[in-house]
Amino acid sequence: MEKQGRLSLFRSEPFFFIQNVIDNITSQVGARENVNELKDIKADSTISDVAKAARVSVATVSRVLNGSGAVSAKTRLRVEEAIRELSFMPNASAKSLRALRTMTIGVIVSDILVSYYAEIIKGIENTANALHYKIIICDAQNQKEKESDYMTLVMNRTVDGIILITPKLTDAELAAYAEKGYAIGLIGRSIDHPLIPCVYTDNVGAAQEAVSHLTIQGHERLAFLSGFADATDSYERLEGYMKALRLAGLPFVPELIENGGFSENGGYDAFHRLMDKGHPFTAVFAANDEMALGIYRACSERGLSIPEDMAVIGVDNNRVSKYITPTLSTVDQPKYSMGALLAEKLIDQLGGNQYADRRSFQVGSKLLVRQSSLFEVKRNRLQQPSSD
Amino acid sequence: MEKQGRLSLFRSEPFFFIQNVIDNITSQVGARENVNELKDIKADSTISDVAKAARVSVATVSRVLNGSGAVSAKTRLRVEEAIRELSFMPNASAKSLRALRTMTIGVIVSDILVSYYAEIIKGIENTANALHYKIIICDAQNQKEKESDYMTLVMNRTVDGIILITPKLTDAELAAYAEKGYAIGLIGRSIDHPLIPCVYTDNVGAAQEAVSHLTIQGHERLAFLSGFADATDSYERLEGYMKALRLAGLPFVPELIENGGFSENGGYDAFHRLMDKGHPFTAVFAANDEMALGIYRACSERGLSIPEDMAVIGVDNNRVSKYITPTLSTVDQPKYSMGALLAEKLIDQLGGNQYADRRSFQVGSKLLVRQSSLFEVKRNRLQQPSSD
DNA sequence: AGCAATGCTGAAAACGATTACAGTTCCCTT
DNA sequence: AAGGGAACTGTAATCGTTTTCAGCATTGCT
Numbered sequence: 058m059e060k061q062g063r064l065s066l067f068r069s070e071p072f073f074f075i076q077n078v079i080d081n082i083t084s085q086v087g088a089r090e091n092v093n094e095l096k097d098i099k100a101d102s103t104i105s106d107v108a109k110a111a112r113v114s115v116a117t118v119s120r121v122l123n124g125s126g127a128v129s130a131k132t133r134l135r136v137e138e139a140i141r142e143l144s145f146m147p148n149a150s151a152k153s154l155r156a157l158r159t160m161t162i163g164v165i166v167s168d169i170l171v172s173y174y175a176e177i178i179k180g181i182e183n184t185a186n187a188l189h190y191k192i193i194i195c196d197a198q199n200q201k202e203k204e205s206d207y208m209t210l211v212m213n214r215t216v217d218g219i220i221l222i223t224p225k226l227t228d229a230e231l232a233a234y235a236e237k238g239y240a241i242g243l244i245g246r247s248i249d250h251p252l253i254p255c256v257y258t259d260n261v262g263a264a265q266e267a268v269s270h271l272t273i274q275g276h277e278r279l280a281f282l283s284g285f286a287d288a289t290d291s292y293e294r295l296e297g298y299m300k301a302l303r304l305a306g307l308p309f310v311p312e313l314i315e316n317g318g319f320s321e322n323g324g325y326d327a328f329h330r331l332m333d334k335g336h337p338f339t340a341v342f343a344a345n346d347e348m349a350l351g352i353y354r355a356c357s358e359r360g361l362s363i364p365e366d367m368a369v370i371g372v373d374n375n376r377v378s379k380y381i382t383p384t385l386s387t388v389d390q391p392k393y394s395m396g397a398l399l400a401e402k403l404i405d406q407l408g409g410n411q412y413a414d415r416r417s418f419q420v421g422s423k424l425l426v427r428q429s430s431l432f433e434v435k436r437n438r439l440q441q442p443s444s445d
Numbered sequence: 446m447e448k449q450g451r452l453s454l455f456r457s458e459p460f461f462f463i464q465n466v467i468d469n470i471t472s473q474v475g476a477r478e479n480v481n482e483l484k485d486i487k488a489d490s491t492i493s494d495v496a497k498a499a500r501v502s503v504a505t506v507s508r509v510l511n512g513s514g515a516v517s518a519k520t521r522l523r524v525e526e527a528i529r530e531l532s533f534m535p536n537a538s539a540k541s542l543r544a545l546r547t548m549t550i551g552v553i554v555s556d557i558l559v560s561y562y563a564e565i566i567k568g569i570e571n572t573a574n575a576l577h578y579k580i581i582i583c584d585a586q587n588q589k590e591k592e593s594d595y596m597t598l599v600m601n602r603t604v605d606g607i608i609l610i611t612p613k614l615t616d617a618e619l620a621a622y623a624e625k626g627y628a629i630g631l632i633g634r635s636i637d638h639p640l641i642p643c644v645y646t647d648n649v650g651a652a653q654e655a656v657s658h659l660t661i662q663g664h665e666r667l668a669f670l671s672g673f674a675d676a677t678d679s680y681e682r683l684e685g686y687m688k689a690l691r692l693a694g695l696p697f698v699p700e701l702i703e704n705g706g707f708s709e710n711g712g713y714d715a716f717h718r719l720m721d722k723g724h725p726f727t728a729v730f731a732a733n734d735e736m737a738l739g740i741y742r743a744c745s746e747r748g749l750s751i752p753e754d755m756a757v758i759g760v761d762n763n764r765v766s767k768y769i770t771p772t773l774s775t776v777d778q779p780k781y782s783m784g785a786l787l788a789e790k791l792i793d794q795l796g797g798n799q800y801a802d803r804r805s806f807q808v809g810s811k812l813l814v815r816q817s818s819l820f821e822v823k824r825n826r827l828q829q830p831s832s833d
Numbered sequence: 834a835g836c837a838a839t840g841c842t843g844a845a846a847a848c849g850a851t852t853a854c855a856g857t858t859c860c861c862t863t
Numbered sequence: 864a865a866g867g868g869a870a871c872t873g874t875a876a877t878c879g880t881t882t883t884c885a886g887c888a889t890t891g892c893t
Contacts, residue, residue: 101602101626144625146597146600146601146602147601148542148601148602149547149601149602149603150538150541150542150547150602151542153538153541154536154538154539154542159537159538161581161603168567169563169566169567169570170560170563170564170567172558172560172563172764175557175558175560175563176558178557178582179556179557179558179584182557182582182583182584183584183586186584191581191583191598191603192581192582193549193579193580193581193582194566194570194580194581194582195570195579196567196570196571196574198571209534210579212534213534213535213536213537214489214534214536214537214538215537215549215579237532238489350768376560376764376765377764377765377768380738380765380768380769381768381769381770382769382770
């Protein structure tokens with residue numbers, strides 16, 4: 058159903074073959090003639106250039122720049138004129154070296170593309186920016202090793218602190234960084250450490266609420282799709298799932314647990330594996346929406362209707378979940394605010410507020426009940442997304 | 446249909462009220478007792494600490510660190526031991542100050558949340574990282590002024606160069622930066638300047654192909670939803686739309702053009718405005734998928750079936766477009782590769798390759814024909830997304 | 834043995850800002 | 864007019880690296 062356009066190469070794997078890419082996806086557009094007179098274009102002037110131009114010392118220029126110390130109106134004007142004239146901007150590296158801080162924080166995520174992370178990042182960026190901080194984005198590509206690699210940023214003082222979103226590093230490793238004096242903060246994960254601020258949701262409770270919503274509707278055999286085996290949030294959701302079963306007086310069937318690696322394809326495969334085990338079930342709780350999308354596809358292949366034959370609930374409130382048919386029930390978190398809050402806390406700590414009264418914040422999530430988990434669902438109509 | 450959970454505050458506006466956020470979304474979790482023995486935790490040691498420990502000069506340590514110059518095996522071992530012992534890491538600011546470069550590039554986007562940008566960013570980050578560069582993300586929040594603000598990053602040497610994705614700055618402004626000696630690159634926009642590398646798609650051609658696809662199917666009155674008035678890509682898509690009309694011998698009706706600001710709600714409003722003008726039409730080409738989603742909602746409200754009553758085509762291949770019912774026809778671009786390619790080119794230029802043979806790269810896009818633009822559409826079934 | 838070449842090492846000068854300290858000017862009292 | 868204090872300004876140290884230059888020791892060669 059997809060008509061091929063003019064070009065064949067599209068992204069599918071990581072980028073390893075730069076020349077390849079160039080050769081494949083581009084068509085040269087007028088190789089511009091070279092220009093030679095750019096050597097002498099000098100963008101920067103230093104503070105001493107300004108001092109010279111204004112016939113004052115560098116100290117005075119610095120005072121004008123930072124509004125520190127007293128400077129006579131006459132001198133100030135001359136300096137400001139010189140600054141404008143030379144379009145001078147103080148060198149950030151020099152400033153950082155002297156101040157021993159960079160006004161930058163790093164943000165480590167496992168995949169920028171996942172909208173869950175993107176929204177948190179937005180919250181972090183906006184807040185950080187308002188507080189005059191910049192953020193360096195680190196895509197760990199789901200690899201724990203890359204996470205560790207990126208930690209060097211705080212160790213070599215490229216950044217003043219690092220925010221990790223649902224990291225793979227262990228509690229012990231994280232604690233070690235903090236105790237060495239590196240400022241780190243956590244989002245979507247809690248840790249009991251006096252130096253590490255964190256913002257997280259009650260995964261257990263949320264999962265329990267979601268699964269209870271299913272049992273209340275009469276489901277007695279419910280499957281669970283976990284994410285990565287080493288992901289705390291996935292584990293906590295499993296815990297909530299088990300709690301809900303217990304609460305409903307239902308038995309825990311280990312065969313009804315499968316691992317889907319948080320990805321759509323993973324969810325798709327895992328669901329098929331579940332179905333083939335010979336332990337029938339009528340509802341499935343997926344540790345995130347991506348896997349739920351995979352379930353949709355698998356159900357479609359097996360001729361199962363959602364929610365009549367199979368109820369589905371995910372987590373994350375992925376953008377797609379609201380638009381797909383049937384709309385997907387899911388657990389939503391205030392992602393933007395979570396990012397904003399942690400950024401504010403971490404920067405506060407960087408500012409020397411070492412003894413904040415609290416470092417650990419649990420924020421609420423909410424279950425969005427949509428069509429995929431309700432028995433009576435209006436279907437066969439163009440979906441009109443609700444406006445949450 | 447959305448059940449309210451425990452908490453009410455969810456992100457809707459920019460973040461301005463930090464204390465507010467805290468008070469609203471959090472519940473305190475065990476205010477940890479303060480710790481006092483952290484003053485003496487010293488994370489960093491300097492190169493001279495290492496030198497002292499190894500009983501050599503700082504110059505020698507530097508040589509060991511960078512593999513420059515000759516160092517005797519015996520000394521090298523001693524230095525390496527000292528480095529390990531002190532877990533020394535060279536200070537990035539000092540390095541940058543000395544080297545006059547930061548190994549960092551800035552990336553300015555108008556909204557991180559838009560998946561189009563996120564995917565480009567991923568391409569940039571992965572490539573930059575492979576080349577030992579870091580990226581600073583700048584969310585301009587659709588404001589031209591913020592774009593300019595972020596340009597200070599390259600002027601004060603926080604970053605070595607800046608990549609702008611479909612910026613609002615004018616060609617003249619961009620050229621001015623480049624001519625002052627600041628390294629900038631463009632994605633999703635072309636500029637005819639010898640110093641500015643850019644990677645872009647043929648918006649005109651792609652739009653023309655999309656609209657022609659509609660006219661070929663017999664549509665004679667087609668509307669166009671533009672994005673921002675000042676966005677080049679939106680303008681180019683309008684151009685393609687007009688070309689396609691001309692090609693099909695159809696009249697251009699100015700009343701059938703509306704501005705939707707690239708957002709879902711904007712598209713929704715714009716579509717309603719179009720419908721109320723009294724100039725009937727049977728198909729609409731939206732300058733991006735977000736607006737197309739708004740059109741879906743508006744159509745649903747007006748009882749219009751897609752594609753029977755109204756054919757719709759968008760641009761961007763938003764994640765949702767594949768999952769919504771009916772699936773949305775759209776124009777796809779190799780976003781990841783575009784980011785990767787430009788990052789590689791810009792960094793190449795930073796490396797001193799001032800006279801690259803080409804700086805301007807046009808990459809192909811492809812029209813994905815899905816259900817929303819086809820007359821005979823299978824509907825009323827659970828959608829099974831195709832696997833593009 | 835004398836000398837050049839080589840290998841290794843250290844001292845010191847950058848890089849571009851901030852800031853403590855000291856020195857100068859100016860104005861106001863007495 | 865002298866003295867004191869405030870206001871202003873400059874000198875120089877400092878942040879932590881890299882790198883040039885020179886010095887010393889060792890080696891190899893004649």
